[in-house]
Amino acid sequence: MDTEEEEEVSLTDIELNELIESLCLSKVEEFVMLGYEHVSGKDIWDCVSDKYRKTGVPSLHQIVNDILSLKSTAFMNWMTISMYKGAQF
Template identity: 60%
Template sequence: MESEQWRYDELSEEIEAMCISKAEEFRLLGYEYVTGKDIWDCISRNYVKEGRPPLHKLVNDIYSLKSGSYMNYLTIAAYRGLN
């Protein structure tokens, strides 16, 4: 049986939907200005050195992101002048 190779281009809409879903979760917790792009920027910073992760790791990273980790990312980005 041949394993199916997922391409990130084909999954970009699904990945974007996951990030939007996570941003909506954060908005329910009171973080009003979080967007899907913000979630992606936070998650994808980990892939700069290691390259594209397996799909299961990417999905896990998005859905397991905690608000505290996101706030740490924003704080460090602000100190570095990235935001």
Template identity: 60%
Template sequence: MKGGSPLEEMNDVELEQSIEMLCRSKAEELRLVGYEYVTSKDVWNCVSHKYEKQGIPPLHQLVNDILSLKATSFMNFMTVSAYRGSSF
């Protein structure tokens, strides 16, 4: 790295791949604790939902939000989405 922020050093494809990898990892973790049908897209929809108004946060916050996502928070989001009829 040449002194710029990680977002400046990564192109869009690399950033997208990194986020996908993190979401896939979190989905695997949730499957290990009994949530069989969780996908990386479900994880991303849950995490990114709170960014709708403020926009995408800095990379360190995004990584933290994905990796610290709790199963209960995820299930609350999915339940509310189901009641609203959202199809992510």
């Protein structure tokens, strides 16, 4: 193997943020098709990243998996709990 193939490709913070934003917007489009019209990309990211508060930010593949596998019921449960805690929406 070439050493070039072994080098890990790392994203800049800007590229990572753009990737996460596009994934969240994709999930928003999915939720809109399901009838949830007032969902934003920020809401999706807040929901997904809420579980990273204790453990820290995981690897990129885990973030992608968490966003794309987010179910509408889990999102609505998180929204309800957040409203009870007093979060602003």
